Amino acid sequence: MNFSTLHGLLTNHIPSQCAVCRRWPSAPVCQACMVRFGQPVRRCRTCALELPAEHPRTQCNRCAHEPFGLDACFAALPYAFPWSELVSRYKFDSQTGWATFMASTLVGQTAMRDFLGQLTPEDWLLPLPLSTERLAWRGFNQAWELTRALQRQSTCRATADASLLLRIRHTRPQSELKRSARLDNLKGAFAVEPLRAAEVKGRRVVLVDDVMTSGASLLTAASVLRQAGASQVSAVVLTRTAPT
Ligand SMILES: [Zn+2]
Numbered sequence: 526m527n528f529s530t531l532h533g534l535l536t537n538h539i540p541s542q543c544a545v546c547r548r549w550p551s552a553p554v555c556q557a558c559m560v561r562f563g564q565p566v567r568r569c570r571t572c573a574l575e576l577p578a579e580h581p582r583t584q585c586n587r588c589a590h591e592p593f594g595l596d597a598c599f600a601a602l603p604y605a606f607p608w609s610e611l612v613s614r615y616k617f618d619s620q621t622g623w624a625t626f627m628a629s630t631l632v633g634q635t636a637m638r639d640f641l642g643q644l645t646p647e648d649w650l651l652p653l654p655l656s657t658e659r660l661a662w663r664g665f666n667q668a669w670e671l672t673r674a675l676q677r678q679s680t681c682r683a684t685a686d687a688s689l690l691l692r693i694r695h696t697r698p699q700s701e702l703k704r705s706a707r708l709d710n711l712k713g714a715f716a717v718e719p720l721r722a723a724e725v726k727g728r729r730v731v732l733v734d735d736v737m738t739s740g741a742s743l744l745t746a747a748s749v750l751r752q753a754g755a756s757q758v759s760a761v762v763l764t765r766t767a768p769t
């Protein structure tokens with residue numbers, strides 16, 4: 526066990542006090558905070574941006590005019606207070622125990638549960654991979670922890686795998702870059718494991734990640750999977766930034 530895993534085990538949240546309002550006894554986030562901050566909203570079915578209540582279609586205007594690159598995309602929560610802080614704790618303080626709470630929040634939403642429930646063992650559930658450098662530094666891939674927690678909690682029968690899609694190039698953190706530079710930064714960053722490329726052909730793939738901002742990482746990974754012959758590529762993310 527490496528240091529960050531040990532650190533994560535020691536500092537995992539003890540589910541007795543709400544991590545947002547500090548009320549206790551509580552689930553990791555209490556019911557009142559879930560109602561206040563975690564209400565499901567209508568989202569675009571291909572990019573998961575929040576839609577205005579009166580929006581007449583299931584896609585946002587942008588996706589309706591040009592295909593987004595994902596067949597479907599689901600997000601459970603806004604990337605805003607308090608979820609952005611909790612995701613940071615999960616990721617940067619190695620509090621991997623949060624994956625269980627995050628997965629239960631995802632499958633608690635009907636659309637997500639229905640989508641995951643119709644997958645078969647032929648379909649892939651793939652975490653967005655980290656580069657070897659970042660994985661070594663962080664000690665775990667937060668998207669893989671989330672993927673495994675999703676499988677534990679849902680009736681999702683898709684096959685989870687953390688080594689089929691690879692991140693072969695270390696890139697600057699996307700958060701440091703302007704939107705226009707994000708796709709360039711990711712050129713050549715992902716690849717399907719060369720010896721296993723045939724396993725993607727004709728199959729449906731669902732990518733899993735914790736945060737979706739511009740979507741550049743998911744879209745770049747999706748195009749690599751389509752080039753390898755995937756029949757559909759969708760994504761399930763915990764949090765999504767607001768429309769800009
Ligand atoms: Zn609370």
Ligand SMILES: [Zn+2]
Nearest residue numbers: 569572585588
């Ligand atoms: Zn959209």
